Amino acid sequence: MIKFKHPHLEAEFEKLDYRLQVQAYALVGFLQHKFGVDLVVTSCIRMEDMTSVHYYLCGLDFRESEYTAEMKESIKMFCNHFIYDENRPRKKALFHHANRSGTGQHFHFQVFPSSDTTRIKK
């Protein structure tokens, strides 16, 4: 299931770009089926930074600390079947990074705000 670090995040999740919600539901289905684990959402909408996809309801962060190295590799493999931007293949739908403070490793999952569609590659 999809769990939320803070209760208000559930309402934010429901406001996200629907492509991103669909991707998150696909990912949690994969995680449940393959490993029996949940997805814990830690951040959705952030209005303080217009350069972030979170501002455009197109970014979602989730916790990585409860996953094994094998699970993390599977998550990356699964999520990067989603194409972020066909014109910029180096931009990924999912990446793993620290907060700007340099702490708090997490996964960041995103869809491209300037597109209406998301494609899935082989």
Ligand SMILES: [Zn+2]
């Ligand atoms: Zn993020």
